[in-house]
Amino acid sequence: MILVYAESNNKKFKKSSYEAISYGKKLSELINSDFTVITIGKNLDHSILKEYGANDIVHIPIDPKDNYDDEFYSNIISDYFNKKNFDIIIVSNTNHGKSITPSISLTTNCSLITNVVELPSSIEPFIIKKKVFSNKAYANYEISNKKKIISISPNSFGIKEIKSNSNTEFKELSPDIDYTSKLNSISINKNSDKISLPEADLVVSAGRGLKGPENWKMIEELSQVLGAATACSKPVSDIGWRPHSEHVGQTGISINPELYIAIGISGAIQHLAGVSSSKNIVVINTDKDAPFFKAADYGIVGDAFDVIPKLISEIKKFKSDN
Numbered sequence: 001m002i003l004v005y006a007e008s009n010n011k012k013f014k015k016s017s018y019e020a021i022s023y024g025k026k027l028s029e030l031i032n033s034d035f036t037v038i039t040i041g042k043n044l045d046h047s048i049l050k051e052y053g054a055n056d057i058v059h060i061p062i063d064p065k066d067n068y069d070d071e072f073y074s075n076i077i078s079d080y081f082n083k084k085n086f087d088i089i090i091v092s093n094t095n096h097g098k099s100i101t102p103s104i105s106l107t108t109n110c111s112l113i114t115n116v117v118e119l120p121s122s123i124e125p126f127i128i129k130k131k132v133f134s135n136k137a138y139a140n141y142e143i144s145n146k147k148k149i150i151s152i153s154p155n156s157f158g159i160k161e162i163k164s165n166s167n168t169e170f171k172e173l174s175p176d177i178d179y180t181s182k183l184n185s186i187s188i189n190k191n192s193d194k195i196s197l198p199e200a201d202l203v204v205s206a207g208r209g210l211k212g213p214e215n216w217k218m219i220e221e222l223s224q225v226l227g228a229a230t231a232c233s234k235p236v237s238d239i240g241w242r243p244h245s246e247h248v249g250q251t252g253i254s255i256n257p258e259l260y261i262a263i264g265i266s267g268a269i270q271h272l273a274g275v276s277s278s279k280n281i282v283v284i285n286t287d288k289d290a291p292f293f294k295a296a297d298y299g300i301v302g303d304a305f306d307v308i309p310k311l312i313s314e315i316k317k318f319k320s321d322n
């Protein structure tokens with residue numbers, strides 16, 4: 001039996017949860033097993049989950065005292081998993097997913113497989129593909145433990161919408177766990193009006209080739225006309241031109257968007273480690289020998305200060321014509 005955890009934030013389900021449910025649905029068909037979706041938090045609209053195949057939902061309508069209390073979530077999920085004797089838990093390998101799965105693994109005796117990119121290629125033995133070495137390679141793992149947590153790399157499996165006519169079975173439960181929070185956030189700084197980088201389908205990223213922070217206006221304008229998130233290379237955030245929350249790569253955030261536009265970034269191996277799984281990569285660089293062109297699907301050899309304003313104006317024109 002499979003349990004899928006649908007993560008939510010600010011009373012909304014995260015896009016990565018739809019992918020986790022899509023994965024759970026396909027895996028349940030593959031191994032001929034039931035699957036249940038578990039959700040946690042007050043005032044969530046569950047109707048959307050049906051579009052991804054969730055027909056059996058268990059909802060725990062309580063909020064933690066502190067939103068960042070990972071132990072609260074892992075206790076509830078472990079408790080339900082153990083009581084109902086599930087075999088597999090599916091979560092998304094988001095920051096929240098990464099925080100809760102190690103303790104769930106301990107309290108459920110599950111083997112934890114992170115950064116999974118596909119459905120298992122074999123069920124007996126259970127073999128599954130995951131990213132390794134900071135996303136520079138893939139490996140197939142064989143897991144002999146019947147109980148496992150599959151943590152899916154966001155945007156790797158994809159969201160599969162389905163037309164379901166069956167009724168959704170919806171249960172509300174009060175967890176029977178004795179839990180006192182040990183966590184209290186003192187201050188939180190949120191980039192609330194920005195598109196979340198790990199969740200974004202489109203990302204516009206820039207590097208040291210931009211020369212200085214004042215030149216990011218055109219990067220922000222390009223992101224805004226495309227509806228994209230902004231990212232940057234490590235030196236750019238180290239110098240303080242951009243916040244660390246935008247730093248992508250081996251030591252930063254790892255992303256898999258549909259489109260990654262890299263402007264004035266050389267394409268060092270440590271940068272590529274976090275972005276090379278992007279479905280389409282566009283590189284804009286003055287140096288035709290920049291290593292990034294080897295990883296690019298499309299490339300423009302040119303000066304960002306010429307190319308970007310032209311790109312913005314063409315996109316605006318295209319949008320107004322269509």
Ligand SMILES: Cc1cc2nc3c(=O)[nH]c(=O)nc-3n(C[C@H](O)[C@H](O)[C@H](O)COP(=O)(O)OP(=O)(O)OC[C@H]3O[C@@H](n4cnc5c(N)ncnc54)[C@H](O)[C@@H]3O)c2cc1C
Nearest residue numbers: 207208209233234249250251264265266270271285286304
């Ligand atoms: C342990 C370790 C971990 C690291 N982790 C990361 C990481 O997570 N992420 C990361 O990004 N880096 C990381 N780095 C640093 C990495 O090795 C590179 O130094 C870094 O990615 C280079 O950043 P950049 O491409 O912005 O700058 P540069 O290497 O200086 O490249 C700038 C590029 O801009 C081009 N350019 C210049 N002017 C223009 C223009 N007008 N228009 C268009 N193009 C122009 C240049 O041709 C050049 O290719 C790490 C390094 C180490 C040692």
